[in-house]
Amino acid sequence: MRRVLALAACASATVYFEETFDSGIGERWQTSEWKDPMGAWVWTSGEWYTNEAKAKGMQASEDMRFHAISAKLDAPASTVDKELVVQFTVKHEKKDYAFCGGGYIKLLPGEVDPKAFGGDTPYAIMFGPDLCGYDISRIHVIFENKGENLLKSDEIKLDYSDKDEFTHLYTLHLKPDGSYEVFFDQKSKASGKLEDDWAFPSKEIKDPAISKPSDWVDTKRIPDPAAVKPEGYDDIPAEIPDPEAEQPEDWDAEEDGEWEPPMIDNPDYKGEWKAPMIDNPDYKGEWVHPMIPNADYAPDTYAKYPDLTTLGFELWTVNAGSIFDNILVTDDKAYADKMAADTWAIIKEGEKEAKDAWKKANKDDDDDDDADVDDDEEEEEEEELKDEL
Template identity: 55%
Template sequence: MASNVAALCFFALIASASATVFFEEKFGAGWEEKWTPSTWKQSEGTAGEFTWTAGKWYNDEEADKGIQTGPDARFYAISAEMEPFSNEGKDLVVQFTAKHEQKLDCGGGYIKIMPGGSDMAAFSGDTPYNIMFGPDICGVSTKRVHVIFNYKGENLLTKKTITCETDELSHLYTLIVKPDNTYKVLIDNVEKASGDLEADWDFLKPAQIKDPEASKPEDWDERPKIDDPEDVKPEGFDDIPEKIEDPEAEKPEDWDDEDDGEWEAPMIDNPDYKGEWSPKQIDNPDYKGMWEAPLIDNPEYVADDKLYLYEDNKYVGFELWQVKSGSIFDNVLVTDDIEYAAKVGEETWGAMKDGEKAMFDKAEEEKKAEEAAEREKAEEERKKLEEEGEGEDEEPVEEEEDEYEDTKDEL
């Protein structure tokens, strides 16, 4: 028994030793030395800047510092270099926290993993990337988590809709890509989506297609219902008029045939009229359903058991457009160790969330109290103005009464 426990510990140590952290950034002091702001959009005056802050609510002001976008309506781009790696045969985990304390109305909040070969000093929306992952919010319609993979030069967006968080607090976003071509997306360490890469992205041509040479057989019957051949039109059916004279109508007593013409009763709908006759419908015994061409193997389909694979991963960065700035990004992690990523998530986001929420709730209460006080003050001022206005209206009346008394005395 002891030998088995020792063996398990040995293999656990081997697994732990083989796990690699490719990049980790908690944005402590000196973070600027690792990150390169892009010159993209600077000449146009539309480049934003990242500032180092914990924001307006936090658990620990120093420990919870990240990089925040500002000012509004700007493009943002910043990147850091990793030790180049390939994820062949390994899990790949990309994780970070995002806090939209400005209540983001339109803008991105995603991270990118990029290959080498690009000038990261000019990092832009055109810079090639391997993976783009994170929340994107714009208006009412777009509130989703982007998971985009580059495959043979084409950026492919997931076919699933993964809803992102839209409040003003920090949330942990985790993407796991496994060497068996499966994936998971977690938010706050809770699984929100998972599945097969080939099924949920258009990496490959479809494995099967409709046979282009197939045609519908001439005797294929697509009619679910048919006329009942035994249903016969009743005799005299077509003789029933649509309108008849109102049997309850009476000729008015003052009706003069010579002056008014011959009186005729008004016409009304005939309750016995049934419209045009048609035989009743019955189930078609020969119905075969709607015809579809049979599926055949797609000659253009080429299987790929390495859809997950990116041989060259060298940079990590944020490249965003935000109408309303103020998003804070923190706790960036790129690793092949799923357990370590979960541990880091709990030690960072997990440790801050309760204190941050308490500070946010307190700020909201103070804000509501201040707004209520302002409304009360405004109401008091309104009432005061109304009272003053009523007093001003009474004075001319008194003057008019005095003038009337003077006139009466003179008379």
């Protein structure tokens, strides 16, 4: 499904790209030949679902393979003086406690060769989940800036309950004022200013022409130079014979030697003498590096891309089975919410029951007991990993 101007839901929305895979992957999608061999993409609803037609998407179908595929936007998108909303769903159908795989989308500028599209192809935005077991579970948001790909300073963590095999919705909302918000299943996971949360050039920098003076004193307390160790202090031993010890009655001096009481810690021993600490009269406080305006500070340019032409998925999949669907690039968050209601909200209902029913229907009678044991063991391992985290 594609529309350049979407009038039905939101009259003012510009839709640069929309894909629900209603009738197949289609010619707009072109697979890459970046590696040999490449993993195959297939059109499927997966093994279990509640609404087969709505659940149909584009699946990375092979284990231990690079999967790369891209499509041209219906019209070039821009983040200059315009909002940008990137949204899609992912269903990691084969996910278990050992699952490892990415699920992120890339938006690329300019001319892109779809056959060569791969890990070395420059991109402007990368967004989506990165999952591996239960210790790596986050939402990536990466922006290109002057040839460097900037990761978010603080990771957007996914909760334990979010790391399952069901269909989830990911939404990135960029605004012209330099703010952003990331949603997971329409719940806000992170928001703020781009300049605060990525390593874009900051407003001020430390003055490179100034260094801390060599005579700067930042030691707050010092040993009292006037203190003198008390006379006889070093004569106090660390251990002394136990004054309460008594020689055993059966002690034989001729056979056992002269009896000596065992040693105990000396209660009067004070350890190595140290001068008491006092405030340093020369203390000047913590030195603060003077700041100056940063000549590279240009917040109006951060994540501002005038010519986004292509989107694609470029992934290394340890585990096959990830289904991508309901892909949207627009300038209207309300339109994205409407699309989510018409797609993801319908798909996600009853998925657990559908999965349980599929598993039950696909178990061989002879293997039921073994399968139940395997499920129990898997659940125990997942709980152990959860407890460790």
